[in-house]
Amino acid sequence: MSEDDQPAAPWVRRHLVGVIIGLLTIIALIVGVIGLVQLSNTIRNSYAIKYGAVISAEEYAAMVRAVVTTTGSDEVFGISIDHTEAAASDTAVPDVTTSVVTAPTTSHPFGAAWEWREGVLVLISPLTGDDTPPGDGAFSLGDIDPERLNAVDRRIRDSMPYGVTEATLTVQKHGDGPVIRVYARNRGTDDKVDARATSEGRIIEGSTCIATSHSRGGDVTFSCHAVK
Numbered sequence: 001m002s003e004d005d006q007p008a009a010p011w012v013r014r015h016l017v018g019v020i021i022g023l024l025t026i027i028a029l030i031v032g033v034i035g036l037v038q039l040s041n042t043i044r045n046s047y048a049i050k051y052g053a054v055i056s057a058e059e060y061a062a063m064v065r066a067v068v069t070t071t072g073s074d075e076v077f078g079i080s081i082d083h084t085e086a087a088a089s090d091t092a093v094p095d096v097t098t099s100v101v102t103a104p105t106t107s108h109p110f111g112a113a114w115e116w117r118e119g120v121l122v123l124i125s126p127l128t129g130d131d132t133p134p135g136d137g138a139f140s141l142g143d144i145d146p147e148r149l150n151a152v153d154r155r156i157r158d159s160m161p162y163g164v165t166e167a168t169l170t171v172q173k174h175g176d177g178p179v180i181r182v183y184a185r186n187r188g189t190d191d192k193v194d195a196r197a198t199s200e201g202r203i204i205e206g207s208t209c210i211a212t213s214h215s216r217g218g219d220v221t222f223s224c225h226a227v228k
Contacts, residue, residue: 048163048186049094053146054081054153059119060146066121067102067114067141074141075103077111077133078172085165094166101127103138135172144171144178144199152197156182159208159227162189171199179204190220195227203227 055063068074078101083094098116102108110127127133153169167184178199185192195206209222 048092049083049085049165049167050092050163051083051094051096053150054083054167054169055098055146055149057146060144060149062119063098063100063116063121064141066116066119067100070114070121071102071105071107071112073103073105075138076141077101077103077138078135078170079141079144080168080170083164083167099124100141101133103133134170135174137173139171139173139178148199148201149180152180152201152203153182155203156193156195156197156206156227157184159193160184160186160191161210162186162191164193182206190214190222192222193227 064074067076080097080099082097082099084097086093086095100114100116100121102112102114104111108126110129110131111133112126113124115122115124149169149171153167157164157167163186164184165187167182170181171178172181173179180197180199180201181195182197183192183194190211191209193206193208195208196204197206198204206227207224208227209224211220212223213221
């Protein structure tokens with residue numbers, strides 16, 4: 001038998017086996033890393049609350065009617081809509097608190113704080129001369145478009161990659177007109193966003209800050225970018 005007819009040397013066969021095992025190991029590692037990333041994203045997203053509109057057009061209209069019926073005017077110093085994690089840990093549907101601070105009326109000469117609860121305007125407390133109402137003055141609640149509120153809220157919240165665990169939308173007069181502000185955070189990731197927009201929906205300023213490191217016992221560091 002000539003040398004060309006000799007079978008491959010054992011070390012060649014072992015080498016091929018080693019290459020195949022190495023390739024399989026690399027593939028397994030890649031699949032494992034992808035799985036870990038997906039699991040990490042799933043865990044991060046599991047903290048987030050779920051809601052669509054910050055307030056429906058129908059509910060907003062009902063709230064305006066209730067304010068006018070109760071106070072005789074739709075002039076307010078501000079409104080605030082808070083979405084927070086529900087007390088029950090097995091639901092992503094948030095608890096919602098809607099607050100209104102009405103402008104001075106005959107009944108409440110300095111204004112009053114109210115909550116909108118299940119279709120009813122509930123008086124929390126009248127303001128006194130020692131209270132400083134929010135914002136730079138009163139504005140007409142009926143002039144605010146609820147669809148614009150929803151669009152601004154959704155646009156700002158969408159800048160959070162893993163959702164939010166709490167969000168607050170406020171409307172107050174600053175300067176010449178009402179300003180919409182949305183602040184939201186995710187307690188699981190420490191990400192946060194704070195942005196303001198005109199009542200027409202134009203973003204004035206604001207940043208989304210994504211947590212990049214959590215040093216033990218130290219401060220969280222962030223990478224921030226402007227909300228557009």
